[in-house]
Amino acid sequence: MSDEWAIRTTGLTKRFGRRTVVDRIDVAVPRGAVYGFLGPNGSGKTTTIRMLLGLAAPNAGEMWLLGHRMPAAARQVLPEVGALVEGPAWYPFLSGTDNLARFDAANPAMRPRDRQRRIAAALDRVGLSHVAKKKVRAYSLGMKQRLGIAAALLAPRQLLVLDEPTNGLDPQGTREVRALIRSLAEDGTTVFVSSHLLSEVEQICTHVGVMSRGKLVAQGDLTALRRLHRPRLVIETPDVERALRVLDDLALRDVQREQTHTGSTEPRISAELDGVLPEDVCAALVHAGVRVRGLRPDHGSLEDVFVSLTGEGFDVDG
Structure with a gap:
């Protein structure tokens, strides 16, 4: 697989019993892109992410991450990938710092003597330094989301996969996460963001894939996709x-x-x-x-493109 792709799939399919939740999709995420994986809740976004990260096995199709075939190259590739999927589980009686220390200790490639520096840097980047010593049970949902992003940033990453990263955030927190994603992309990290919020994707993404009922109905550069809607x-x-x-x-x-x-x-x-x-x-x-x-x-919006492609409003639960 060409090195130009951070993520590439061909015919990727997942079925649960007789129900097909991901139907032969061909995802193509260029390196260095901020790729918005867009679709209503229930359209197959999270299932796709779980397959990419080796958390679920596909029924058919092939997939590559950072130029390597998955899941065969998982040991080599996954240390280069940071992920936040469906909100991580935390020890509520431990502080944010102590929770991250357990994430960091699970990575054999990380040197223990640098652990506190890495944790402090990750917490600072997501704006949680002021609550680093507070127990996670006192965190709001938005703070827990940002802690999850901090866990994904404990080590340098070539690829960051974020599943609904602004879920539960207030407007200020949402703006902070958007700014964080932009800064990561400027540093050369490829960011794959799933979302059901069209406005969010339009503000931060360079490329978009549109999911509807398990199918990838459109994909490409954001500007080119907007042209699908007749002005x-x-x-x-x-x-x-x-x-x-x-x-x-x-x-x-x-x-x-x-x-x-x-x-x-x-x-x-x-x-x-x-x-x-x-x-x-x-x-x-x-x-x-x-x-x-x-x-x-x-010139239309992503919602106009989605409606023209699928014939349904974006609040449909697929």
Whole structure:
């Protein structure tokens, strides 16, 4: 397998009885990318991650991590991989520092004499230094999530796999984790992030894979994926009928009357641009005497792409 891929799978499949939860997916994560593994809860994301990390055996397909075939190369590869999957279990009566000490001691490649330095650095990076000595039973869910990321960062990693890393975090904690992911990527670490939050993926990821009901329905560079949604032009005008005639003369497709948003009094219409420039549409409207109160192109979001690919809303539990 080419060294350009941090993660690569072909035909990866997992079944539980007669139910197929991961259906022949071909994941391709470039080295150095922040890859958002996106899909509703129940779409097969966590099962895929468990197979990649050797926590579950696939029924079919092949997979490679960091250029090595898995699970045959697990002993060689997994020390280079940090992971947070479904929230780790903690000893509630021990402090954050003592819990991390047990994680660190389980890694035979780590020198004991450097343990305290590694733990302090990991806690500082996730913003938990001030509660390092506090018992974990007093931690909030968000603090436990950040402690899990700290455990994944106890050693230098080529690949970091995070399953819903912002689960339970308040807005400030979420921003801190996003900043952390960006800084890790800047340092050269490949980050694989599963999430059901589209806004989160759009803010931090360079590449995206979209899961729906166990299938990988789209994958690629984030900008390229957005282009799967045909760009539309949204126009605010009180002269709706006159504007509709202009759009018809320009042969724009899928012209629609938009619902008026709360707090807005202006009627809206929209149409697919289909290669026509927004400024040309605006000029034609003004030339025809249409009073244009607002005009903006809408290039779509990941949610638009998801709906167009699957025909379902993103809150569907697959």
